[in-house]
Amino acid sequence: MGNLLEVSNLGKIFSLGGLISKNSVTAVEDFSLEIPEDRQVIITLAGESGSGKSTIANLLLGFIKPTSGRILYRGKDVWKLKGAEWKRYRRELQAVFQDPYESLNPFYKMSHVMMGPIKKFKLSKSESEAYKLASEALLEVDLNPEEVFSKYPHQLSGGQRQRVMLARVFLTRPKILVADEPVSMLDVSLRADILKIIQNLEAKHDMSCLYITHDLSNAFCISNEIIILYLGSVMEQGNFGAVIKNSKHPYVKMLVSSIPIPNPRSRWEGRVKLQEVETARLETIVGCKFCNRCPEAMAVCREKRPPLLDLEENHKVACHLYA
């Protein structure tokens, strides 16, 4: 079977300044991703701020156009889709974002919010059927439809608002969900519920998910594959367990060892080194993007960008140490 979504060598360069200055920022470089058609996956896309995670989300959702590379959906270039095909892509690829309060119009009740996708994609023939669909979707995310329909966004809690967003996504029965930091605005005690809903949609309703986050602990709960980005490039990717328990890239090792474990008996060992001054602009780095911070940097790291190497089955790393 082919791939549902195939992203190859995707790149995005934002140019800054006016017509005269030629400053630019490489937000994403040579990014590839595959989501298979015959089975569901939850892939985590992780990285610190400025690593390009949200740019990738925006590229996949068609909000911005890639500078290089292609996004193929069901074998067709997304930027060449037209009419019904484009609509199908927009229906089958859905998104939830970090702040549900920003996604919801404060003037509309939830009943209106839920009707949006039904009308847009003509999911029902009659009004009563529309309400039935909306109620089912809300029940799927453990909300009481009768209670929620008449509420405005400010009358719901953060967790409830995010559930409404997921119910809305569920209406269109998407094949892929792009979830950009869906729980980071919520209180710790409520996050698990949202993660369970995403997991449930994957298991019961054939939906794959690209879970974008900076928080590996939450991602590890539901995801089995991970891609770790640093300044727009993939550093390491593969099986989630292998990448965190047997990290290869010096950046990933540093990242994983800095993640706090909620157990006073496994505390951080040693001290992490911080940068003393701001580093040079990224565009001036020709070698590995991490070489200035890397404890194991070699001469070659400053000269040549490391390719993404296959280490073992489903574990890749972009580091000269393993060449």
Place this chain on the structure above:
Amino acid sequence: MGPPLLEIENLKVYYETRTVPVRAVDGVSFAVREKEILGLAGESGCGKSTLAVGLLKLVSPPSYIAGGKVFYRGKDLFAMNDEELRRIRWKHIALLPQSAMNALNPVMKVYDQIKDAMEAHDGKNPGADPKNYVLTLLKSVALSSRVSGAHACELSGGMRQRAIISMAMALKPELIVADEPTSALDVVVQRGVLELLVDLREKAGSSLLLISHDIAILSEVVDRLAIMYAGKMVEIQDVYDIFDEPLHPYTQGLISSVPSLEKGGIPRSIPGLPPDLRQPPLGCRFYPRCPNASEICRREDPEFKEVEPGKFVACHMNS
């Protein structure tokens, strides 16, 4: 661990509204001991940050101190006049407010700001060499001397946060109250900044009250952990003991709701929501969400007390 440095007795900080006040901090008592790191955790809206500003009487309308006392080395802070309090603040007790990295003045150089803060709270010191001292301070937070001449916009979030920490350490305070000092930082930088704060405090022999919503972060560095819920202190214990045997059902829920790379799997959430602090429940504020609640919990507010040496809890089922 030393004797108490700061004692807080029945502190109440409310917010005025058109109807009834919001009881954000409602009768909280605890002590920060000499040379300890005390962690304070709780969900958003539980009163952690209000407590941090309240204990230094840094309240401004609509918030006000509705009762209670704070003693610093036995001296009643709330009985002092503004001038006396100003001398305590920063020099003896420094506060790193939430999103402190946005607290730098955008049009002043880092050096001038640190010097300013020192002079405002300690007076001008004619014999001293402030330039050199500021450079030493910056070095102690791993910043190069170039940073002293920089403006805030030239620095990353982590560097700004470190500049603020160096400012807080400038007068060698005995207590640092740090409210979410690392919450907007990337994981690696978060660890680095926290380690710096802990090391500097160790060297200076000060105490640290570290406030965070993230108990995983707190478990990395604190000696004791305090848990707040809906404006009340619900538990304080040694950090090892509280993770081994949390006494309050809320603490139990909070600890098991945190995901861990060690364990994996989806953690448990706590059903329900925190109460409206304008009209909190009559009895225990946690009873509507509590799995162990009984009749008495509905009627009576449990007293926060020491049930075993060093173990404080406010729960009817545990006293």
